[in-house]
Amino acid sequence: MSTPHFDYLDRLEAEAIHILREVAGQFERPALLFSGGKDSIVLTRLAEKAFRPGRFPFPLVHVDTGHNFPEVLQFRDSLAAELGEKLIVRSVEDTIKRQRLREPGGKFPSRNPLQTYTLLETIEEFQFDACIGGARRDEEKARAKERIFSVRDEFGQWDPKRQRPELWNVYNGRIQRGENVRVFPISNWTELDVWRYIQRENIALPSIYFGHPRTCVVLPSGQLLGLNEHLRLDETDEIVERQVRFRTVGDSTCTAAVESDAATIDDIIEDLLLAKVSERGATRLDDNISEAGMEDRKRNGYF
Amino acid sequence: MDLLRFITCGSVDDGKSTLIGRLLYDSDSVSLDVLAALENRPTVHGTVDLALLTDGLRAEREQGITIDVAYKYFTTPRRKFIITDAPGHVQYTRNMVTGASTADLAIVLVDARQGVVEQTRRHSLIASLVGIRHFVLAVNKMDLVNNDQAVFDQIVADYAAVADQLKLPHVTAIPLSALLGDNIVAHSKNLSWYTGPSLLEHLESVPAFEEATIADARFQVQYVIRPQTDDYPDYRGYAGRIQSGTYRRGDRVHILPSGQESVIEAIEVNQQEVESAAAPQAVVLRLTDDVDISRGDSIVPVGSQIHVAKELEATICWMDERPLWPGRKLLVQHHSAVVKAVVSAITYKVNVRTYGRAATESAQLNDIVGIRLKTAAPLVVDSYQQNRATGAFILVDELSGDTLAAGMVETMQNSFVPEPLGFTI
Numbered sequence: 001m002s003t004p005h006f007d008y009l010d011r012l013e014a015e016a017i018h019i020l021r022e023v024a025g026q027f028e029r030p031a032l033l034f035s036g037g038k039d040s041i042v043l044t045r046l047a048e049k050a051f052r053p054g055r056f057p058f059p060l061v062h063v064d065t066g067h068n069f070p071e072v073l074q075f076r077d078s079l080a081a082e083l084g085e086k087l088i089v090r091s092v093e094d095t096i097k098r099q100r101l102r103e104p105g106g107k108f109p110s111r112n113p114l115q116t117y118t119l120l121e122t123i124e125e126f127q128f129d130a131c132i133g134g135a136r137r138d139e140e141k142a143r144a145k146e147r148i149f150s151v152r153d154e155f156g157q158w159d160p161k162r163q164r165p166e167l168w169n170v171y172n173g174r175i176q177r178g179e180n181v182r183v184f185p186i187s188n189w190t191e192l193d194v195w196r197y198i199q200r201e202n203i204a205l206p207s208i209y210f211g212h213p214r215t216c217v218v219l220p221s222g223q224l225l226g227l228n229e230h231l232r233l234d235e236t237d238e239i240v241e242r243q244v245r246f247r248t249v250g251d252s253t254c255t256a257a258v259e260s261d262a263a264t265i266d267d268i269i270e271d272l273l274l275a276k277v278s279e280r281g282a283t284r285l286d287d288n289i290s291e292a293g294m295e296d297r298k299r300n301g302y303f
Numbered sequence: 304m305d306l307l308r309f310i311t312c313g314s315v316d317d318g319k320s321t322l323i324g325r326l327l328y329d330s331d332s333v334s335l336d337v338l339a340a341l342e343n344r345p346t347v348h349g350t351v352d353l354a355l356l357t358d359g360l361r362a363e364r365e366q367g368i369t370i371d372v373a374y375k376y377f378t379t380p381r382r383k384f385i386i387t388d389a390p391g392h393v394q395y396t397r398n399m400v401t402g403a404s405t406a407d408l409a410i411v412l413v414d415a416r417q418g419v420v421e422q423t424r425r426h427s428l429i430a431s432l433v434g435i436r437h438f439v440l441a442v443n444k445m446d447l448v449n450n451d452q453a454v455f456d457q458i459v460a461d462y463a464a465v466a467d468q469l470k471l472p473h474v475t476a477i478p479l480s481a482l483l484g485d486n487i488v489a490h491s492k493n494l495s496w497y498t499g500p501s502l503l504e505h506l507e508s509v510p511a512f513e514e515a516t517i518a519d520a521r522f523q524v525q526y527v528i529r530p531q532t533d534d535y536p537d538y539r540g541y542a543g544r545i546q547s548g549t550y551r552r553g554d555r556v557h558i559l560p561s562g563q564e565s566v567i568e569a570i571e572v573n574q575q576e577v578e579s580a581a582a583p584q585a586v587v588l589r590l591t592d593d594v595d596i597s598r599g600d601s602i603v604p605v606g607s608q609i610h611v612a613k614e615l616e617a618t619i620c621w622m623d624e625r626p627l628w629p630g631r632k633l634l635v636q637h638h639s640a641v642v643k644a645v646v647s648a649i650t651y652k653v654n655v656r657t658y659g660r661a662a663t664e665s666a667q668l669n670d671i672v673g674i675r676l677k678t679a680a681p682l683v684v685d686s687y688q689q690n691r692a693t694g695a696f697i698l699v700d701e702l703s704g705d706t707l708a709a710g711m712v713e714t715m716q717n718s719f720v721p722e723p724l725g726f727t728i
């Protein structure tokens with residue numbers, strides 16, 4: 001027999017499955033944070049590989065900002081049904097009412113920062129001790145620093161100066177009461193790896209990832225934002241009709257589209273190989289605010 | 304395409320982060336928006352500070368140092384790379400150990416003006432302890448010594464003594480300037496006397512040697528799959544990752560530490576049955592017998608030279624601010640197995656300057672010491688020399704849950720190697 005050869009995608013997959021099973025083995029009440037975006041969809045495929053023919057040892061949890069793309073919500077519900085797994089949805093809207101929070105103002109009222117409140121409420125409500133997320137280290141420079149098992153205090157806060165050493169593939173999820181762990185099984189995947197995996201595994205995605213005509217607002221930066229009822233537009237705003245797709249799906253008020261005709265996953269991969277701008281740079285409006293934007297949000301309990 | 308994971312290490316300010324920034328920049332792996340953000344920052348030399356590509360924390364940018372490891376990714380037509388940028392400060396050694404533990408290759412940077420210093424020796428020791436086989440001695444800042452070959456030759460000679468003492472298997476020395484990009488991706492006119500490969504050429508050509516695939520078969524149970532549904536009323540699958548070697552359907556196996564014997568009925572990968580599977584695949588094993596198996600148990604072929612031990616000698620890197628004293632009770636986490644243990648003795652401390660061993664009473668933060676461990680329940684281990692997966696463990700504080708040390712098994716006492724039961728039914 002020849003020595004078996006494993007492609008780098010096989011390695012990344014094996015690593016992620018190993019991590020998911022460690023979560024199942026180490027925690028009593030884990031949850032998988034599921035947004036309906038490509039990274040969390042990949043996580044569900046990995047969970048199938050890790051736990052079938054058994055059920056997932058965790059529910060899928062969605063923190064709904066109320067600003068989600070309708071196509072994505074539909075996809076979320078049908079995927080959860082198809083998987084036969086439990087889906088828990090908690091909404092930022094409710095948190096705003098309950099905690100009497102102030103709605104974000106401005107032209108593009110992103111509810112991204114408010115997600116953390118709902119997430120922490122949900123963790124508390126269900127006493128989750130581990131939350132699995134689809135964040136990747138290639139997304140952002142503060143993420144590039146975070147461990148795969150990231151211990152958070154009672155307020156969900158990340159303390160980058162006090163991270164546990166993480167040795168080999170021995171993951172230490174031992175925590176004290178009130179603390180929880182954020183777990184990132186695809187930490188070591190890049191955007192391109194995710195797409196190559198989606199291609200290889202033939203994974204279905206919400207339609208907004210593919211090129212489609214959409215009415216957009218042109219931002220001063222030149223970025224395109226899909227028109228929706230949450231935006232507060234001025235008369236001077238330029239509205240255009242464009243063929244676009246989304247590289248990430250998040251809060252629709254702060255997630256820009258990119259112009260693209262890509263109709264298939266192969267087309268998207270080709271697009272990406274030529275892309276000169278990062279996923280976040282191309283699509284996020286809210287991280288551009290400050291250099292340490294992501295680090296600060298993580299310190300405050302964000303993913 | 305294959306994958307190479309490497310780490311940069313060496314003393315403070317030797318240019319590790321700059322080197323990685325340069326490697327990413329010169330191989331066209333930095334996005335325009337990320338670059339634009341860098342260019343907006345005030346600079347000292349009038350050039351962009353490439354170290355900021357990896358120094359992602361505010362405190363790091365403010366102080367101009369690396370505090371914790373950063374992971375970066377890039378791909379060339381030849382290979383995919385995962386880079387770990389380690390901090391140079393002694394205070395953050397445990398973060399360097401974190402980075403080294405998953406690396407296949409270490410780039411040890413030396414400032415051409417300083418030569419081999421204590422931190423060069425410490426990081427080389429740690430990299431070799433955790434089993435890295437490929438080393439690059441990167442003599443950086445050659446621009447500050449007039450690109451003088453004699454300086455390079457002297458440092459190479461000095462490092463040869465280190466390599467010799469540590470028995471480093473493969474060392475390649477490259478003169479370079481991370482700041483100017485000399486010999487990082489392209490060869491440099493400034494260093495025309497050097498005829499070897501550029502750093503990237505070398506990284507692309509190092510064999511990605513798979514220790515784990517040729518080692519003996521090892522598997523530890525992470526999770527037991529028991530659907531108990533109408534479709535699968537009696538299904539019992541042992542989910543885990545093959546740590547090393549190859550498993551085949553029909554293999555006779557021992558379940559350890561209990562010592563029961565069984566036969567592999569099926570190996571499943573993604574619910575498909577396969578004839579065989581090898582490290583590092585994640586699989587599900589099913590056995591012919593209904594045996595008592597839980598998370599943390601090992602399933603190994605009958606005849607394996609693995610040890611079932613309650614007493615070990617190990618080398619550890621101590622990572623806690625509070626020192627370790629003999630008699631300390633703690634937890635050993637050996638992958639999915641967690642047992643209580645006591646450190647019954649600290650047998651030696653390694654002097655990072657001489658690599659000599661001396662007696663010590665306690666272990667301080669970042670010390671490398673030998674210990675004797677007694678565990679409350681048996682562990683199924685190999686020596687780290689034999690097997691990088693089954694010989695590795697961490698020490699954990701029972702109350703806080705903090706990771707206290709990285710451990711590598713040296714020898715086992717009062718252990719037994721499981722014998723085949725002979726003719727079983």
Ligand SMILES: Nc1nc2c(ncn2[C@@H]2O[C@H](COP(=O)(O)OP(=O)(O)OP(=O)(O)O)[C@@H](O)[C@H]2O)c(=O)[nH]1
Pocket residue numbers: 313314315316317318319320321322354367368369370389390391392443444445446447479480481482483
């Ligand atoms: N002249 C010259 N300066 C360099 C070179 N490489 C790095 N430097 C400078 O050396 C300083 C330290 O560089 P860093 O890359 O931050 O060093 P480091 O090794 O990552 O430091 P720590 O991570 O804190 O241990 C910076 O001012 C760099 O610009 C080089 O090849 N030539």
Ligand SMILES: [Mg+2]
Pocket residue numbers: 319320321354368369388389390391
């Ligand atoms: Mg650095």
